[in-house]
Amino acid sequence: MVGTPRTLQNPFAPRTGPVRGSAVVSDTFRAAQARSDEIEQQMADDPASLRMLTGDRPTGALHIGHYFGSIRNRLRLQDSGAEIWQLIADYQVITDRDVAGDIAGNVRNLLLDNIAAGLDPEKATIFTHSSVPALNQLMLPFLSLVSVAELQRNPTVKDEAKSAGITSIGGLLLTYPVHQAADILFCKANVVPVGRDQLPHLEQTRVVARRFNDRYAPVFPEPGALLSEAPLILGTDGTKMSKSKGNVVELRMTADETAKKLKGAKTDSDRVITYDPEQRPEVANLLTLIALCEGVEPAAVAEEIGDGGGGALKGRLTEAINAELAPLRARRTELEADPGYLQDVLRRGNERANEVAEATLDEVRAAMGMVYL
CATH class of the missing domain: 3.40.50.620 (HUPs)
Incomplete structure (x- = not known):
């Protein structure tokens, strides 16, 4: 319920970013x-x-x-x-x-x-x-x-x-x-x-x-x-996801636009991919997105990519996101015509x-x- 100038945000959906604790x-x-x-x-x-x-x-x-x-x-x-x-x-x-x-x-x-x-x-x-x-x-x-x-x-x-x-x-x-x-x-x-x-x-x-x-x-x-x-x-730059920052992948993007956007996603200098949300939040974020698309654990994805580095990580994420959103994008094209x-x-x-x-x-x-x- 009611989710926003940055992006079209869901007033009820999760806002990305740290939660202030107490x-x-x-x-x-x-x-x-x-x-x-x-x-x-x-x-x-x-x-x-x-x-x-x-x-x-x-x-x-x-x-x-x-x-x-x-x-x-x-x-x-x-x-x-x-x-x-x-x-x-x-x-x-x-x-x-x-x-x-x-x-x-x-x-x-x-x-x-x-x-x-x-x-x-x-x-x-x-x-x-x-x-x-x-x-x-x-x-x-x-x-x-x-x-x-x-x-x-x-x-x-x-x-x-x-x-x-x-x-x-x-x-x-x-x-x-x-x-x-x-x-x-x-x-x-x-x-x-x-x-x-x-x-x-x-x-x-x-x-x-x-x-x-x-x-x-x-x-x-x-x-x-x-x-x-x-x-x-997180957004592709590792900060709060916000359209005004240009760090989002829109659902309506084409497969090529998605690939271009994710190619610039922030990772880190360590070539070996590991799932460590505390120490490697940007890498963990990309692994989480893959896991959500594929229905697997992010740590398992990290093990499979191993020393493939950021390039392999982003390549797999691009394939996963495009596969996940392909039916949505096809249906969207049909709806636009009516x-x-x-x-x-x-x-x-x-x-x-x-x-x-x-x-x-x-x-x-x-x-x-x-x-x-």
Whole structure:
């Protein structure tokens, strides 16, 4: 749920980069991991009890960070039989930028990438923020449940501001976690696929739900995180993955463009390839990507490459990424030829989202004693 000027980021997906640690964060992560394990079990035993919401901000093209960090979990949930809600968070484009850019084109690219990846519009509700007024009205009662100090302490908000070069945080960015809470709770989602560094946002949603339920009536679930198998994916330069840095591999790239991009990926001077995330993070990152594509362990990949050096490592990664994304890219080309289909998907999704949001808002008003007629 709700993932950004840098790249089109998934507001609910893992942001790449180090996680600032503390005892509290560690406790939060351990609790989140336990809930994630429970969700995994629910997927196997009772997937119909799961309702997933996640989203992307239409600020650019989706890349492999989104794919491995969130999209694959979306598809796992969809295939399990869970109910799927996919948000295109167009309002959140302006949380940390002055100009929205080609937002219509970016919304279209979001639809293309998600459907090409396997999101099924017959099973998933795909909709845009700005088309669902009742969803955004939930912000008002939710804001009454949090303090300014809580919002200012949110580490993800601080990171967003820093990444965007913002020195004075605006009201929309400050309340970003509450907006995400409305995104998740309007449809009463109980699972959100995220990475570790998005847990502060989801924890804020859980707090909002708990406080509303305690103050008024039990209306909302406290959603849990389905944690990504790849919580930290670095860009090709070894730093936080960001389109503005030019260090991403976009899902829509051709095989040749992918090869060119990965040829410049950062490694190190040691010719013998080993899997050592602490001492060799750039090499470990590339090995992890290969492992995710091939379904093997990164250490085993390192042993196979041995003294082949960075060239062999990048060559294998290029083959793995291109093989993994080939079906997506072929499907994307087909979808581009039928813009009417994409418009229909969005129209139907917006209609469904409005029905649910209005029903939830009615329930919230009733719980708060604000029904007068």
